[in-house]
Amino acid sequence: MRRRNIAKEDRSKLITEALQKMKGKIPEIAGSHVSSRVLQELQPHLLTLSCNAYAVHLVKKMLDTASRKQLAGVISSLCGHVALLLRHMVGSV
Numbered sequence: 116m117r118r119r120n121i122a123k124e125d126r127s128k129l130i131t132e133a134l135q136k137m138k139g140k141i142p143e144i145a146g147s148h149v150s151s152r153v154l155q156e157l158q159p160h161l162l163t164l165s166c167n168a169y170a171v172h173l174v175k176k177m178l179d180t181a182s183r184k185q186l187a188g189v190i191s192s193l194c195g196h197v198a199l200l201l202r203h204m205v206g207s208v
Contacts, residue, residue, distance in 0.1 A: 161192045162199075166206045175208065 121129075157164065157177075164170035181189060193200070200206035 158188055158192050161189060162196050165193070165200055166203050168205050171205050171208055 157173075161174060165174050178186065178189060
């Protein structure tokens with residue numbers, strides 16, 4: 116699906132097929148080892164995501180479902196920016 120040399124119709128078909136296979140399995144996928152990779156990729160951008168009206172929901176969900184080790188990493192990436200977040204309309208959430 117990520118390859119550049121695929122026609123739009125073929126890409127659309129592959130994405131639809133993948134979404135159909137994932138249907139009903141989202142909690143299982145979210146709880147797998149892949150989700151920790153997502154946390155690692157997003158950790159440098161958590162401050163920016165926390166101030167975005169749509170991405171803040173993802174950050175909240177990550178905080179709710181993170182393990183203790185993952186939570187420590189999230190908190191450390193936001194350390195020193197708490198005052199900024201508290202004053203921000205979206206970030207204060």
